[in-house]
Amino acid sequence: MTRRDATKEEEQGSSAIVFEGVSKRYPDGTVAVEHLDLTLPAGELTVLVGPSGCGKTTTLRMINRLENPSEGRLMIGEQDVMRIDATRLRRRIGYVMQHSGLFPHHTIADNIATVPRLLGWNKKRRRERVDELIELVGLEPSLASRYPHQLSGGQQQRVGLARALAADPPILLMDEPFAAVDPIVRHRLQQEFLDLQRRVQKTIVMVTHDIDEAMKLGDRVAIFEPGGAVAQFDTPSRLLAAPASDFVIDFIGADRELRRLALKRLDSLTLDSGLTAPFDEVVSRARSYLQQAGSGGIVVLDSDHAPLGWLGWEQLKRAGDATRLDALDLQPWRHRLYLHDNLRTALNALISAPGEVVPVVNDEGHYVGVIDRLQLTRQLV
Ligand SMILES: Nc1ncnc2c1ncn2[C@@H]1O[C@H](COP(=O)(O)OP(=O)(O)O)[C@@H](O)[C@H]1O
Ligand SMILES: [Mg+2]
Known part of the structure; x- marks a missing residue:
């Protein structure tokens, strides 16, 4: 690939994320991720699901180089992420942290405009983008001048999403984005998020420990098992129809048949x-x-x-x-x-x-x- 092609691809961002034999060992010896081979297709929503501590967050954070792999190679399209400048890489990748991670002393508008500010957008352009995003994620415009602690959990999650989308990155990483809100709000946020994804068609990687959420949102679902390995990576209907192991069967739950029915329409x-x-x-x-x-x-x-x-x-x-x-x-x-x-x-x-x-x-x-x-x-x- 020529340098010009690489830049073009970087701008369009229509690239798959590919893990090739990736492992992550923390300095204390903890093996968080064990030899991961995984291709996350471009324009799709892939969910990483599994019990707590099995390496989902670590896997996510290696994509934007908040963690570096100890072994193996991680590619975005044709590019090895270790060879992309970390700052440039992160501009292409929106990141929604667990517990929203908003800056407490910044207004909602300033929080949302974080990346555009880093990119040097002028004030007018930033303000227009903030207005656009507030509408996109379904927030009241009047909230823009408030501070995070003045918002409900669900509203904070929406702000986190708006902030991640601010510079229109082709890739979006989300770590348990709906975990901190009550079930009714979660249900509504999930539904709106699906509608949003239909419109924006980004390459999304989402972490959750909730198998229902994974099955509902994921085009593809990777089920992690303790020790940082993937037990199965498949579409929701394939996971239900042909679970690869007892671990997968147990994790999906006893109502597998009912879930299969839920995936088929009249x-x-x-x-x-x-x-x-x-x-x-x-x-x-x-x-x-x-x-x-x-x-x-x-x-x-x-x-x-x-x-x-x-x-x-x-x-x-x-x-x-x-x-x-x-x-x-x-x-x-x-x-x-x-x-x-x-x-x-x-x-x-x-x-x-x-x-x-x-x-x-x-x-x-x-x-x-x-x-x-x-x-x-x-x-x-
Ligand atoms: N910075 C760190 N240093 C040492 N161990 C860590 C660190 N971060 C996570 N771990 C460990 O790595 C394993 C995987 O963690 P994590 O990726 O956060 O899992 P998950 O998101 O699936 O709950 C866990 O055993 C966790 O305790
Ligand atoms: Mg986690």
């Missing part, structure tokens, strides 16, 4: 068209539908083609022949299932459903078919 299945009748149909006709189909009940649809409720065979047997279906006591579903819902949500809906099936609707709320227990269990084998 629109990836061919739904059964199900047995339906319009709301103004009469009971005698509905009975003959049921007999012909050998079904235990029927989905009644309203005039918009939306599911109105379920009618079981017992109810139909008792009703008068000429009665309209909407005059009967239809059993509603507690959950409405959309095509974009996942199969775990479908299973929950099925458990509380009046019949053996749950109707599925499209974004407009129109009936598209049904899901039943058999279809779901087939997904588990």
Whole structure:
């Protein structure tokens, strides 16, 4: 690669991060990372997950040279990080520290503008960028002049993220970014972060000890085991479908099957068209539908083609022949299932459903078919 190509790549930053036999031994003899071979693809979100003390933070900190490898080689694209000037390297890499790591005596605006200031941006450009970032991470503009201790944990995390993104680095490192906030805030931050990543498409490496977070956010997940080695590196669905060892199985947890269901959406299945009748149909006709189909009940649809409720065979047997279906006591579903819902949500809906099936609707709320227990269990084998 020529020098010009290297500079170009550095600017565009569309590079994978590659660990080649990397180990890290601390001066006291602790082996934090043991012979790591790992390729983190460009533009993807890779999660490093594992129990405490297994080398995740150390691995992360070697990428921006806050720690140096004791052995092996760490490449960003075609470049060996040990040959890149550390200051230049860190300008290309945003870093969100554990516990936000904000400067307590700087305002939120000054915290966010840390790297632009180091890069010598003028005041106007810095202020514009701060405004942009405050909006991007969903903070109130009025918070800009406050100090970190005047913000909630969740707000501080957002500031940490804004600061890391300030100079638009192609690579983002995040160390347990959502660990310090309560579960509800965490859930919202995770969701917003996923949306943000869809827009910015950076190469992101995130550390967490929370397997749920790893499975939810990661394009790929590296499961670390004690001793600083990687037990498995794969996509979430591959980890669930083919865990490489007992350690991985234990770490993922006993509800592996349920997690697999959560990764698959209803629109990836061919739904059964199900047995339906319009709301103004009469009971005698509905009975003959049921007999012909050998079904235990029927989905009644309203005039918009939306599911109105379920009618079981017992109810139909008792009703008068000429009665309209909407005059009967239809059993509603507690959950409405959309095509974009996942199969775990479908299973929950099925458990509380009046019949053996749950109707599925499209974004407009129109009936598209049904899901039943058999279809779901087939997904588990
Ligand atoms: N500066 C250090 N000096 C000595 N040992 C360290 C240092 N930093 C971390 N360690 C040790 O290295 C191992 C891995 O630590 P770390 O990378 O922080 O793990 P994790 O982020 O997975 O919890 C642990 O045993 C930890 O105690
Ligand atoms: Mg750590």
